[in-house]
Amino acid sequence: MSPLGRVVLVLLILTVVSMTMLFLLKLIRHYRERQAAFRGAVYISTLGEIVSRSMEPSSDIDAWADDPAFHDTLIDFFTLVAGEEQRILIELADRLHMIDRFHTDLANARRISTRLRAVAALAVIASPKSRPHLVGALRDSSPEVRIEAAAGLSIIGHPDDVEAVMIALEREDRWVAERFADALVRFGEPAVPTLSNYVLISGSLFDPAPRHLSAVVRCLGQIGDPRAETALLTALDGTDAQLRIRAAAALGHPWGDRVLNALLGKITDPDWRVRAQVASALAHHNSPTSIPYLVEALTDPAWWVRQNAATSLGAIHGGIEALFETLNHQDRFAADAARAQLMARGARPADDPELAARFALLYENADRSDEAG
Amino acid sequence: MRTLSLIILGFFIAMEIQTALLLILSSRALVRDARTAKYGRVEDMLRSPSTPPVSLIVPAYNEAAGIVESVRSRTILSYPRYELVVVNDGSTDDTLERLIEAFQLRRVDLPIRPELEHANIRAIYKSGLAIPLTVVDKDNGGKGDALNAGINASAFPYVVVTDADMIFEEDSLIRIMRPFVQDRGPTVAVGGNIRPLNGCQVSMGRVTESALPKSVIELTQVVEYQRSFLGSRPGWSFLNGLLLVSGAFGAFKKEAVIQAGGFPQHHLGEDLDLTMRLHRSQREAGNDYRIVYAPNAVVWTEVPATAPPLRKQRIRWHRGLRQVVEEHRKMLFNPRYGFIGTVAWPAFFLFEFVAPILEAAGWIIMPITLIRSDIEPALVIGLLLVALLIAILNSLASLYLDERYGHFNSPIDAARLLLTAVLENFGPRQRTVWWRLRSLFWRRGDIDWGDMERTGVGNIGD
DSSP, X not given: OOHHHHHHHHHHHHHHHHHHHHHHHHHHHHHHHHHHHHHHHHHHHHHHHHHHTTXXXXXXXXXXXXXXXXXXXXXXXXXXXXHHHHHHHHHHHHXXXXXXXXXXXXXXXXXXXXXXXXXXXXXXXXXXXXXXHHHHHTTOSOHHHHHHHHHHHHXXXXXXXXXXXXXXXXXXXXXXXXXXXXXXXXXXXXXXXXXXXXXXXXXXHOSSOOTTHHHHHHHHHHHTOXXXXXXXXXXXXXXXXXXHHHHHHHTOSOOOHHHHHHHHHTTTOSSHHHHHHHHHHHHHHTOGGGHHXXXXXXXXSSHHHHHXXXXXXXXXXXXXXXHHHHTTOSSHHHHHHHHHXXXXXXXXOOSSHHHHHXXXXXXXXXXXXXXXX | OHHHHHHHHHHHHHHHHHXXXXXXXXXXXHHHHHHHHHHSOHHHHHXXXXXXXXXXXXXXXXXXXXXXXXXXXXXXXXXXXXXXXXXXXXXXXXXXXHHHHHHTEEEEOOOOOOOSOOSOEEEEEEESSSSOEEEEEEOOOOHHHHHHHHHHHOOSSEEEEEOTTOEEOTTHHHHXXXXXXXXXXXXXXXXXXXXXXXXXXXXXXXXXXXXXXXXXXXXXXXXXXHHHHXXXXXXXXXXXXXXXXXXXXXXXXXXXXXXXTOXXXXXXXXXXXXXXXXXXXXXXXXXXXXXXEEEEEEEEEOOOOSHHHHHHHHHHHHHHHHHHHHHTGGGTTOGGGHHIIIIIHHHHIIIIIIHHHHHHHHHHHHHHHHHTTSSOHHHHHHHHHHHHHHHHHHHHHHHHHHGGXXXXXXXXXXXXXXXXXXXXXXXXXXXXXXXXXXXXXXXXXXXXXXXXXXXXXXXXXX
């Protein structure tokens, strides 16, 4: 046979084998999915009985511990229940040595999917005895495993683990670091001293700031503990725009004049994203001092800044009047932002009769232009 | 004649080998993607304040049959903050009236920054219901023109463009926006994965069960879409050489689109042209940037079920490609544009634009060479079989890649899909080549957007 003939023959065999394998693969998958769905239904029904009637599980259930479909069902079920019912499920998982099995899988399994299943299960079960295993998994080669490990630690919520997650966060790329930051938020107030110190120390030591500092600043804002004030004000003065954006958003808590004045100073920041966050954060301070600054922000070239300024004016005492004044502003974009905000307030009645009359007039004009349209 | 025949055959083998290489790269990209699809914690993005708000732009031209259902299904997507901008591009049916009635639209005096050019806007409407819907009513100007108007009217820094007849999955929007959040700096555009809807069960604006369509024409397109969206684009994306972010489902950084001049007006390949101009403007500005593909951001679309609309669609696509080739010929083999100018764009030019011409020439020249005995029959048939078998293997590999997403696993569907992967090479492929050749002789005004007859998204597979 000629060399070309041999190539054709090899390709032909490859094609036939590929087709057969693909067909068999689809067939196996089809029947396995059906089987798994059937077993899943049996598992759900049995688990439902165990949990709702506090039944003693039969010995048959021991055989289920090897079935990944049972693991998935147990974990899904776990997320649907709470309190005593969760405790029963943890006992069941322990009795079947599933938690130990997940620990072993997390440490030793070569397949990422197996480690992921294990760490996701441990994160949901959140047993304190999994802490060292989850800390170890913060160094796993798969980012998905590391994210789940951080989530698991935060659900367990032991303050000693904050530092481990912080150290791991510094090694990560942006996406994973943000997910770690989500985990740090879940730790809540116990995480604040560690996070604040990190911002103060690394913010003053390094210029530019470390790349993940903004994620930590975001955490502090979401936790909302006043002990973070000094750290956040330092971040607001940083040279990195991303850091200032996060700091401005994080300072949207009524912590006093020091924070308010710092925010007002940043409403003319060169970066529009900082101005937008400042405009939004001012609403939470609810101070009439900020009204002239917000009115000025209504003329900002960036839509987002105008929108946030108008929304904040709508929320601040005395801001509605300022929005009405702006309806006749020579800047059409400012007037439009004010009108959109006033219209968006819908049918909310104003306590002040004069203001109510102005709202009525505004809606009447809108209806008239509707009819004309 | 003998040399020409061998060149043509060699070209096709090279083309299939290129496809095979892309499949290997795509496979690697998809393995990673499948993991993040399952454990990617997209729900974190829903809660995260760092998730940017996005404007979803839907151009509509004579879409009265399905526009209300289409808009309604887009108002219930999982995303923290987004607005919907529907652009009625001078429809001659009652598309606008249906929108006004269904969503209690009120005419508003909305100022718009004229960043991009487009035809005259007649009116802008906002919904009286508690949904963030803006409708722009404008003179007819083509799809690119409508998208430009939508971008100008949009409020947010990122835009997702989509056709009116697309069916979204609940998390399509969050998944297509994920690359921006993951790597906010350099990503300027993200392409989504489009799957044929024909044959699927649709309920309440969502695909509830995926199944294969009945006709050969539709089945062939299922295989084609899988080859393109799973076998090729992830590979190009991996190399940062993606040249097409589909206008049917693509996300863009608004600032970059404006910098590139927006979508072209009166163009049949507006999405390909914009992607090329994005590459061009970013490279000329010396920016570090990425244009990526997100295979787990899925939308479903109705594909032509009969030959006439399919012919129109393919002629339109190829005509659009011709326009893009003419406009961006300076980038071909131009090292100034790096990998795009030296590899990606030349490969696209050769294997998409030139290929039909050579394939048609091959079908004509090869029988002549055989009759004239210029070349040994065994050699011609052997090389033809090599090209054919590699093509089939490439299709099978694309179907294998789709295994991760678990569609079409019933024994009957599996058998039909595998047979289609083989049989599409005998007839459908040659017919497509013929249509693409015809597009070179296409006259302006023959074909425009919105030609396909819609059954309305609620009716598919019911």
